[in-house]
Amino acid sequence: MAKNSILLVDLTNQRRKEGKGIDAALSEACPIRMRPVLMTSLTVILALLPAALGLGAGAETNGPLAVAVIGGMITSTLLTLVVVPAVYSLVEGSLERWRARHLQLED
Numbered sequence: 001m002a003k004n005s006i007l008l009v010d011l012t013n014q015r016r017k018e019g020k021g022i023d024a025a026l027s028e029a030c031p032i033r034m035r036p037v038l039m040t041s042l043t044v045i046l047a048l049l050p051a052a053l054g055l056g057a058g059a060e061t062n063g064p065l066a067v068a069v070i071g072g073m074i075t076s077t078l079l080t081l082v083v084v085p086a087v088y089s090l091v092e093g094s095l096e097r098w099r100a101r102h103l104q105l106e107d
Contacts, residue, residue, distance in 0.1 A: 001076035008033045041077040
């Protein structure tokens with residue numbers, strides 16, 4: 001999931017280099033990266049679902065691990081799709097305001 005977040009930020013930065021604002025760049029980048037993020041997460045979650053439900057061989061020993069991994073995947077997916085864009089917007093917006101303020105002071 002860290003790679004997905006990095007790819008999301010990288011795509012957003014590419015859109016910013018094209019001259020788009022923070023919100024416009026995020027509005028374009030997030031839907032593009034959402035499908036791969038969801039596909040990755042759902043693949044892992046669905047693959048571990050039988051073990052988490054206690055089906056199959058070794059379910060007693062693998063079940064708790066499967067539940068933990070599924071919880072981690074859900075959490076990291078939400079972080080990638082919700083928290084990373086929000087934090088990016090806040091940080092980049094603050095940096096933009098800071099740069100604008102310091103350019104005014106220099107003039």
